[in-house]
Amino acid sequence: MGTAQQPQRITMTRAGRRVLEAAERLFYERGIHAVGVDLIAAEAGVTKKTLYDRFGSKERIVVEYLADRDERWRAFLARYLDDHLDPADATPRARILAVFDASRAWSEEYGSKGCSMVKAHAEISDPAHPAFPVIAGQKQWMLALFTRLAADLAPQGADRLGRTLMLLHEGALVAHGLQVFPDPIAHARDQAEALLRQEHSM
Template sequence: MGTPAIPHPVHGVRRVTMTRGARRVLEAAERLFYERGIHAVGVDLIAAEAGVTKKTLYDRFGSKEQVVVEYLAGRDERWRAFLARYLDDHLDPARTTSRDRVLAVFDASRAWSAEYGSKGCSMVNAHAEISDPAHPAFPVIAGQKEWMLALFTRLAGDVDPDGADRLGRTLMLLHEGALVAHGLKVFPDPFAHARDQADELLPAS
């Protein structure tokens, strides 16, 4: 079987049209939110860093909460696109096994985190600050993790059809643990360690 298609991000989440001013706001917000945290960054700072007025920010987004939605949804979309490209570029359909496809997700996360994730997973970090399901960004956070679980479960089904749910959850836990350990810098190269553990779990294909 081929690598599962990368579906569109969470449906039902309201998005805004990106004008030039909105993009400037979002670029500033993305950097500030990831580096400093969501609650620590106010609209005054975002507007100042973007070189726009607060009125422009509110005209384009309506609220800080919507800026957070766009920040997280954008990160999610870029990760999904990155993963799809990585799997396409690094897996030869003629020679790739089901085990290879599972392990490649860990390799992709390692590559993404080295380039874009020095402070760990943006969704995990955001959830530490946003735990209220009523917050408009909550579905983006939860949806991204649900999607990762579904991806691992589908891939696990190619390796072990009868144990796909259990194996998918275990792979997800290894992956999430690596993300957290990377962000906290608990020990070197947690993705390689998680990949090795996943490799030991997977039956031969």
């Protein structure tokens, strides 16, 4: 799969930021198709004209919503790795497991209903939709991250290990959103840790 082309971002005005914050809350809680521009404008305290002046269309608001979530997740993960890993202890295994820890922390604070990209993909599966590259690009980035981290631990099996870690991680996010069983991300972390011990012993 090739790398998805990421969209050019809109420069946010104060009113545009209010629209985006309202849209994020509504899209994540209720679903993209269920939320119209009238409700977004009302929740943001702006007119529909202002909304369209800033974004042009609902599709563009969806793009900005998802791109903003992705940008904030990547920054959150980078800060988490910096804050929770002492450089002296930042082994490849520790860095991989810290991704699961970061996802658990993010989900507790921002993701009670699961992964926003997975939720969005359930409603947007057409590659021609302008938000599709954001969704696909985020997952491609996560796979590349796991593969890169795996390469530091098992250079010969990085692709295989990266994909397995990605599956554990993504499955945990879906289970978290569906509330299938308690704390699936911690369970996935335990399984990842067992897998990494096995890799290290090979």
